[in-house]
Amino acid sequence: MLRTVIIGPDARQAQQLHNALNALANELTVSRVLLAYPDEGELIRTLRAHAPEVIFLSFEKSDFAMKVVERVGQEVEGVQFVAYHRDCDAVTLREIMRAGVRELVAEPFELSALIESLRNVKALVEQKPPLYTAKGRIYSFLPAKAGSGATTMALNLSAALSRVPDTRVLLSDLDLSSGILRFLLKIRNEHAIMEALDHMNELDENLWQQLVTTVAKLDVLHSGPLNPNVRVEPSQVHDLAQFWLRNYDVVCVDLSGNLERYSLEILRDSQQVFLVCTPEVPSLHLTREKLAFLRTLDLDSRVVIVLNRVSKQSLLTPQQVQDVLGVPVMYNFINDYQAVNTATRAGEFVDPKSKLGLQFTGLAASLLNRPMVETPSKRKFLEFLSTPTQALVGIRSGAPSSR
Numbered sequence: 001m002l003r004t005v006i007i008g009p010d011a012r013q014a015q016q017l018h019n020a021l022n023a024l025a026n027e028l029t030v031s032r033v034l035l036a037y038p039d040e041g042e043l044i045r046t047l048r049a050h051a052p053e054v055i056f057l058s059f060e061k062s063d064f065a066m067k068v069v070e071r072v073g074q075e076v077e078g079v080q081f082v083a084y085h086r087d088c089d090a091v092t093l094r095e096i097m098r099a100g101v102r103e104l105v106a107e108p109f110e111l112s113a114l115i116e117s118l119r120n121v122k123a124l125v126e127q128k129p130p131l132y133t134a135k136g137r138i139y140s141f142l143p144a145k146a147g148s149g150a151t152t153m154a155l156n157l158s159a160a161l162s163r164v165p166d167t168r169v170l171l172s173d174l175d176l177s178s179g180i181l182r183f184l185l186k187i188r189n190e191h192a193i194m195e196a197l198d199h200m201n202e203l204d205e206n207l208w209q210q211l212v213t214t215v216a217k218l219d220v221l222h223s224g225p226l227n228p229n230v231r232v233e234p235s236q237v238h239d240l241a242q243f244w245l246r247n248y249d250v251v252c253v254d255l256s257g258n259l260e261r262y263s264l265e266i267l268r269d270s271q272q273v274f275l276v277c278t279p280e281v282p283s284l285h286l287t288r289e290k291l292a293f294l295r296t297l298d299l300d301s302r303v304v305i306v307l308n309r310v311s312k313q314s315l316l317t318p319q320q321v322q323d324v325l326g327v328p329v330m331y332n333f334i335n336d337y338q339a340v341n342t343a344t345r346a347g348e349f350v351d352p353k354s355k356l357g358l359q360f361t362g363l364a365a366s367l368l369n370r371p372m373v374e375t376p377s378k379r380k381f382l383e384f385l386s387t388p389t390q391a392l393v394g395i396r397s398g399a400p401s402s403r
Contacts (some may be wrong), residue, residue, distance in 0.1 A: 002028040002122060005050055007068060008058025008084065011035050013107065017056060017084055020109040027118060028054070029201055037064035040071060047075055048246035049204045051132050053125045054118075056105075059083045062095040069099045078130035080121035084109070136168075136248045137271040138241060139367070143257040144277035144287040149308040151180060151254050152340055152350075153276055153333070156357070158252035159349040160364035162218040167368065170212070170248045172221040174237075174266060175256040176230045179223030186347030189213040192224025197236045203243060216349070219248075234265035241269040250368070259293065267299050276306045277321075279314040284324050291327065309335035333359055 004021070008014045014033055021030055031050040038046065046052075055072065059065045065083070072079050082103040083096045096104055103117040139157075143150035154171060162169040172193060173179035181187070191211045196203060212219040244251045253270070255263045267273055273294075277287040287305070294300050307321055307329045314335075322329045336356035343350045350357045 001026070002054050002118070002125065003050060003052045004028050004030050004054045004056060005046060005052040006030060006033045006056045007037065008034075008056075008060065009036050010058065010060060013058065013060075013084070013086070016107065017105075017109050020111065020114060021056075023111055024114060024118065027122075031201060032204060037061065037068060043068065043071055044075060045205050047072065047079075047132070048135070049208070049243065051130070051242070051246065052079060053130050054080045054082060054121050056082050056084055057101070059085050059092060059096055059099075059101075059104075062092075062099070066095075066099045069101065076130050076132050078125070078128045080124050082117050082121060132242075132246060136245050136250055138245065138251045138253060138266065138269050140253045140255055140266055140270040140273045142255050142263075142267075142273055142275050142290070144275060144290060145283045146257065148257075148276045148278050148283055149333075150257070150274070150276040151175075151184070153274065153306065153308065154252050154254040155181065155184060156343075156350045156360045157363060158250070159216065159218055160352065160357075160360040161250050161252070161368065162216065163352070163361075164364060164368055164370055167249045167370075168219075168247075169217070169250045169252070170219045170221065170244055171252045171254070172244070173223040173254050174263065175254055176223050176232065177228050177256060177258075178226065179254065179256075181220060181254060182222035182224075184344060184347065185213075185215055185220060187213045187215075187220060187222055189222075190224075193221050193240075194224055194227075194230065194232075196221065196240055197232060200236065200239050200243070205247075208247075232260075232262045234262050237262040237265045238269065241266060245269075257290075259290070264297065264299075267294070267297075267302070270302055272304050273299065273302045274306050275303050276308050278309045279307060279316040279318075279321050281315075284316075284321060287325060291325070304330045306330065307332045309333070311335040331359075331363060 006014050006017060014035060018030055018033060021028060031052060032046055034046065057065050057068060069081060081101045082105060083101045084105050085092050086107050088104060088106040093104065103120055105113050105117055141150040141154035158169055158171040161167060173181040196211050199207065212221050253266050275287060275290060277283045291300060291303060294303060305325065305327060307318055310318060310332045311334065318329055318332050334356055336354065339350050339354045339356045352361055
């Protein structure tokens with residue numbers, strides 16, 4: 001089914017075209033109607049929100065229409081245009097051809113003409129689908145065992161990433177059976193991720209802003225109330241992930257650890273998967289089990305082992321944990337119960353000036369290879385962020401391309 005957008009300044013004419021296209025609902029879906037020629041910002045937001053394959057563009061004002069065609073071509077290749085107009089005279093045809101548009105439908109938008117134009121543009125779309133370049137990257141957080149601290153990791157790393165200048169970050173709770181991000185941040189917004197999944201065809205920047213809650217500089221999409229019976233198709237999650245990638249620089253996704261089918265879809269769309277464990281035997285056993293399973297799906301190259309709650313009292317040292325797992329431990333995070341508990345009671349992030357907060361700050365800067373607003377000294381980076389030199393052995397840490 002073709003995804004389409006209508007752009008034109010005449011509300012009556014646009015509505016007439018929309019009504020005519022409704023008769024072809026099995027062939028296309030109209031995602032958005034813009035009743036004005038958009039400026040550059042609105043046009044780009046529309047492209048990223050709806051990823052249209054075909055744009056019905058009014059040529060009532062040809063200069064404005066040609067600017068739209070030019071700007072869309074700069075943003076994404078392969079989008080097809082169908083011009084529409086009150087009539088089909090020679091002057092109109094010349095203007096449309098100058099813009100590189102080959103299809104024209106005129107009032108009263110007869111069904112046969114629409115079918116013919118759609119047949120032509122559909123063939124071009126199938127031959128060369130529009131390639132919407134992903135703006136961002138997804139980092140998934142997968143607990144080896146319940147209580148490993150993956151949610152704390154996702155929450156505070158995403159907060160640290162959002163403090164990097166010019167970085168738009170989303171934190172999404174995809175633990176649909178027992179997600180707690182809403183509780184941890186004391187979010188009152190009732191809207192949740194299931195609404196986004198249920199309204200993918202209508203999802204735009206206006207609806208999206210109602211669904212997310214902005215905490216400091218971080219957008220948060222929580223999982224909603226407890227619902228063990230929720231059913232989500234992997235294709236829904238993939239489509240939502242593509243929306244995220246077009247609109248955010250970084251998306252952090254907190255997963256349940258149960259490896260649901262929709263969770264596997266997110267793992268496939270992730271640049272890296274942080275598998276979070278603790279230096280305890282049951283946690284390490286499940287870490288090995290999950291690594292083995294992810295290896296069967298060819299996802300092990302995206303996995304980064306994070307050893308959480310490391311302390312002098314730990315039964316196993318990071319090196320011993322690495323020996324047990326048989327793969328490198330990429331990052332070690334200290335056990336700072338007081339900092340986490342203080343943040344939880346306040347509904348806030350861990351203090352970025354604490355030792356644990358500095359670790360999140362260092363990892364955020366490392367992932368983006370960009371400085372923070374207040375950059376800790378190099379000594380503090382090395383002190384609080386543990387990155388073994390052998391970390392590239394055993395687990396390939398190269399960034400995979402998103403699907």
